[in-house]
Amino acid sequence: MRRWRAACLVALIAACAAPAPERGSPAQARLGEAEARAAALARSGDYAGAARFYGEALRIATSLENADAIAANAINLSIVEQWLGRDAEARAALAAVLDEPRAAFTERRKTQAELRRAILEAASGNLGAAEVWAGEAERRCATSCEYAAAILNVRAQLALDSGHAAEAARLAAAAFERARGEAGRAEAANALRALGRARNAAGQPGRALEPLRQALEIDRSLGDPRKILVDLTELARAADAAGDAQAARGYQERGLAVSRAINDGRSAAETEVLLRR
Amino acid sequence: MSVALPPGRFSRLVLKVNVFLLIALALVAAFLGLVAYKQGWFVRQSPLHFVTLNALGINKGMPVKLHGFTIGQVSELKLAEGGVDVQLSIVSEYLRRIPQGSHARHAREAGVIGTAVIDIVPGEGTLPLAEGALIQFEPARGISEIIDDFRRQAMPAFNEVKQAMSQVGRSGEDLKAILAALRLEVEQLPATHRSVRKLVEEATKATTELSQRAGATLAATERVAHGVDRAWPALSEKLNASIESIDAAAVQLKRTGVQAEATLRDARPLLDHSETAAREAGDVLSAAKRVWPLSDTFKDASDGMLPIDSFEAQGKGRVR
Numbered sequence: 001m002r003r004w005r006a007a008c009l010v011a012l013i014a015a016c017a018a019p020a021p022e023r024g025s026p027a028q029a030r031l032g033e034a035e036a037r038a039a040a041l042a043r044s045g046d047y048a049g050a051a052r053f054y055g056e057a058l059r060i061a062t063s064l065e066n067a068d069a070i071a072a073n074a075i076n077l078s079i080v081e082q083w084l085g086r087d088a089e090a091r092a093a094l095a096a097v098l099d100e101p102r103a104a105f106t107e108r109r110k111t112q113a114e115l116r117r118a119i120l121e122a123a124s125g126n127l128g129a130a131e132v133w134a135g136e137a138e139r140r141c142a143t144s145c146e147y148a149a150a151i152l153n154v155r156a157q158l159a160l161d162s163g164h165a166a167e168a169a170r171l172a173a174a175a176f177e178r179a180r181g182e183a184g185r186a187e188a189a190n191a192l193r194a195l196g197r198a199r200n201a202a203g204q205p206g207r208a209l210e211p212l213r214q215a216l217e218i219d220r221s222l223g224d225p226r227k228i229l230v231d232l233t234e235l236a237r238a239a240d241a242a243g244d245a246q247a248a249r250g251y252q253e254r255g256l257a258v259s260r261a262i263n264d265g266r267s268a269a270e271t272e273v274l275l276r277r
Numbered sequence: 278m279s280v281a282l283p284p285g286r287f288s289r290l291v292l293k294v295n296v297f298l299l300i301a302l303a304l305v306a307a308f309l310g311l312v313a314y315k316q317g318w319f320v321r322q323s324p325l326h327f328v329t330l331n332a333l334g335i336n337k338g339m340p341v342k343l344h345g346f347t348i349g350q351v352s353e354l355k356l357a358e359g360g361v362d363v364q365l366s367i368v369s370e371y372l373r374r375i376p377q378g379s380h381a382r383h384a385r386e387a388g389v390i391g392t393a394v395i396d397i398v399p400g401e402g403t404l405p406l407a408e409g410a411l412i413q414f415e416p417a418r419g420i421s422e423i424i425d426d427f428r429r430q431a432m433p434a435f436n437e438v439k440q441a442m443s444q445v446g447r448s449g450e451d452l453k454a455i456l457a458a459l460r461l462e463v464e465q466l467p468a469t470h471r472s473v474r475k476l477v478e479e480a481t482k483a484t485t486e487l488s489q490r491a492g493a494t495l496a497a498t499e500r501v502a503h504g505v506d507r508a509w510p511a512l513s514e515k516l517n518a519s520i521e522s523i524d525a526a527a528v529q530l531k532r533t534g535v536q537a538e539a540t541l542r543d544a545r546p547l548l549d550h551s552e553t554a555a556r557e558a559g560d561v562l563s564a565a566k567r568v569w570p571l572s573d574t575f576k577d578a579s580d581g582m583l584p585i586d587s588f589e590a591q592g593k594g595r596v597r
Binding site for chain 2: 035039042072075076079080082091099101112115116118119121122123124125126128129130132133136147149150151153154157158186187190226227230
């Protein structure tokens, strides 16, 4: 009996044991350093610098044939390039994952890349291409996939842009259902915003106000001024369409203040035009 | 001489060999099946075709793309009436995404350079294409055609430049008139010279007056200097005392610096020890973080990834 206990203890210790921390080769160290610097620059708002380091990290990862690092850095590079307004470069970055059928990328990375491509195409107004890539991501993503809500939100956005308000509302509601946990709060807010816009487009501005207010609450807690501005603009439109001119004016003035604060001249001009009406 | 074998060693040998062969056969079949699956032999393909006058640059196996997404490949090329009949194999699942009125074109992934592909340009129709349908084909433009196009567009600009140059040439005639005017100006130079001389004489007179006034100013300055001379000894003594106290302070500071250096030298091994200990503690902590059951607690939630946010699909992402 004592022998069995000792054997069990040894097995347990062996199971818990972890390998000593790997120091890695100089190239691996450079890869880690480039990734860390890119992330720090992206956090500090230096997107051009972040793009440079993500590009460097992608180059090193490719030289090491590290499939996961290639995919991660390609996707991050595409995000930063899109933030810089360089859609062609963002698309080219994703080609490292999407146009390499032989590389051993995980299903998760492929889903991320396809979702990013769908987002890029939708942002550029290529609705057909966006639909194809969102379909591919959805096919790969099981029901419980962490990107299910984001994919449904992109599809809701596409339906809204194609003039199918009812379909957009259905997809947005489904996205809200799938957006769970702390990580899903941003997508939950996106789903509520899409739902509000869809209801407004369907001629139900009164029913659009509640989801838009909820989206605004979440976006304020997340602290993203771009989304707060869009929420306030949509709320102003819905309140105006619902015949509540005073509330609409209140939302417009708040939107104008946010817009001026984030120095978005274009949105400020749009809001001022709305206010003058 | 025969060696006695242990009894039962080769018993049921045929059966064992057969089982071994069967397992090997099964493994080979599984491998072939896997290869076939990976090559897409089990995926149902639908044919489409087009006829082109010139199939240069089109090869068997070339990818067929829709919106940049690979949906099939060129399966066959054969000589037909009026050109080459190019057969495309499209994954049946994607055929419904190709509307009627779509056409194919020969394109490259990055403009003029890059991998050559057959790009399907979607048409305006609402119904999908039928299997085996004939579609239109737009051949790639050659370098000579691109140059011709460029020449056609650039020619008007070149003509305008030529016209402008001829106008510049004509303006040379105006040069004679300019030279004549210049000669007239040169003839008037002696008069100008006389005027300048007069100006210089007046300036000399003004300078004499100025030097007289400067003499008075110098006398006043001399008086001030005398005052400073009287005050200087007292000021000098005070300055001397200040310099001495600064000197004493500097000596004290130097002594303190030497003591601090000695203290630091003594503390150096201690610091090295602390650094080593901190590094080792870091290693231990990172190892501990990776050991079950702590690994789940310390898992990096962000995975080093920037957020993939569907909000960017609205085209607002760039306004950050």
